[in-house]
Amino acid sequence: MADYAHPEVLVSTDWAAQHAGDAKVRVVEVDVDTAAYDEGHIANAVGWAWNTQLCDTVRRDIIPKDQFEKLMADSGIGNDTTVVLYGDNNNWFAAWALWQLKIYGHKDVRLMNGGRKKWIAEGRELTKDAPKVAKASYKASGPDYSIRSFLPEVQKATGSKSVELVDVRSPDEFTGKILAPPGLPETCQRGGHIPGASNIPWAKACNDDGTFKNYDELKSLYEAAGISGKKPVIAYCRIGERSSHSWFVLKYLLGLKDVTNYDGSWTEWGNLVGAPVEKGAAAAGA
Amino acid sequence: MKPQDYSETMIELAGWSVRLTTYKLGGRYISKADNVSPGANFAKAEGVTKEEAESRVMEIAQRRLGRTKTMPI
Numbered sequence: 556m557a558d559y560a561h562p563e564v565l566v567s568t569d570w571a572a573q574h575a576g577d578a579k580v581r582v583v584e585v586d587v588d589t590a591a592y593d594e595g596h597i598a599n600a601v602g603w604a605w606n607t608q609l610c611d612t613v614r615r616d617i618i619p620k621d622q623f624e625k626l627m628a629d630s631g632i633g634n635d636t637t638v639v640l641y642g643d644n645n646n647w648f649a650a651w652a653l654w655q656l657k658i659y660g661h662k663d664v665r666l667m668n669g670g671r672k673k674w675i676a677e678g679r680e681l682t683k684d685a686p687k688v689a690k691a692s693y694k695a696s697g698p699d700y701s702i703r704s705f706l707p708e709v710q711k712a713t714g715s716k717s718v719e720l721v722d723v724r725s726p727d728e729f730t731g732k733i734l735a736p737p738g739l740p741e742t743c744q745r746g747g748h749i750p751g752a753s754n755i756p757w758a759k760a761c762n763d764d765g766t767f768k769n770y771d772e773l774k775s776l777y778e779a780a781g782i783s784g785k786k787p788v789i790a791y792c793r794i795g796e797r798s799s800h801s802w803f804v805l806k807y808l809l810g811l812k813d814v815t816n817y818d819g820s821w822t823e824w825g826n827l828v829g830a831p832v833e834k835g836a837a838a839a840g841a
Numbered sequence: 842m843k844p845q846d847y848s849e850t851m852i853e854l855a856g857w858s859v860r861l862t863t864y865k866l867g868g869r870y871i872s873k874a875d876n877v878s879p880g881a882n883f884a885k886a887e888g889v890t891k892e893e894a895e896s897r898v899m900e901i902a903q904r905r906l907g908r909t910k911t912m913p914i
Contacts, residue, residue: 738883
């Protein structure tokens with residue numbers, strides 16, 4: 556069995572338990588459920604709220620560089636700190652945070668494999684104690700948008716056979732049967748998918764315990780849908796967090812060179828006046 | 842504090858597959874419902890017992906799932 560292309564981007568729950576208190580390590584929890592951190596978190600971990608601390612709260616965007624630098628510094632993270640991210644929903648927003656850290660050039664950032672779910676299932680210690688954080692100094696680089704796609708690039712890709720679009724939502728969202736995941740508010744006007752996209756739901760990359768499938772399984776999964784890395788890949792979902800998870804798999808576990816996350820995703824495309832929409836299953840050969 | 846009594850149970854509510862994940866933490870049971878596909882948590886509740894937490898989360902989940910519209914493809 557081949558190893559991941561970049562195995563250094565993952566740590567186990569064992570590793571996190573042993574190193575969460577190290578001076579040069581900062582563990583950060585980022586959850587979909589922003590109240591989960593306060594239920595109990597890994598000792599010494601700080602918590603980031605995706606919807607206020609990792610978003611521009613005025614316009615729709617990731618946080619600006621100066622706010623990112625402040626967040627990192629306030630979290631006790633210096634440029635040479637190893638950041639270990641974990642969260643609920645198999646690391647959806649932890650992966651989204653990792654993607655932002657890479658946009659702003661943080662060198663050593665990793666995911667805790669299996670996320671909060673695995674930590675809890677293993678019965679590991681949680682605390683409500685706030686970590687003692689000494690403010691650090693942080694200088695971001697970038698933004699490096701070579702890992703981010705914006706609408707014009709996606710529009711160009713729809714008419715091209717030279718870019719692969721990967722829709723990582725559920726089959727029911729992809730076909731247009733539903734406008735949002737069951738039980739969640741609808742946030743778009745139209746259902747369906749971007750013409751030409753392949754549907755490879757994010758969860759297919761995970762084992763039942765929340766960890767990532769091995770390299771060979773992941774390679775087979777994507778190659779079966781025609782994603783081999785010979786062409787640039789754009790991943791998208793509904794708001795960009797699930798696609799960050801798949802982006803992470805494609806870029807760091809499989810080692811594809813040119814993969815971007817379209818964080819505008821379906822909430823942008825599905826609300827866009829005049830945008831072409833495909834419904835039902837993907838067209839054969841698309 | 843250590844999470845205890847972790848369980849995952851698959852059920853069907855309002856015509857949708859739902860996974861209940863329940864555990865005891867700090868003397869309370871926490872139960873969360875996710876929609877399996879795509880796996881998003883969309884309801885959470887607490888209770889003194891596992892049954893109480895799960896009963897509450899199912900009530901919330903049922904209500905939210907009932908608002909999910911399906912469209913013709």
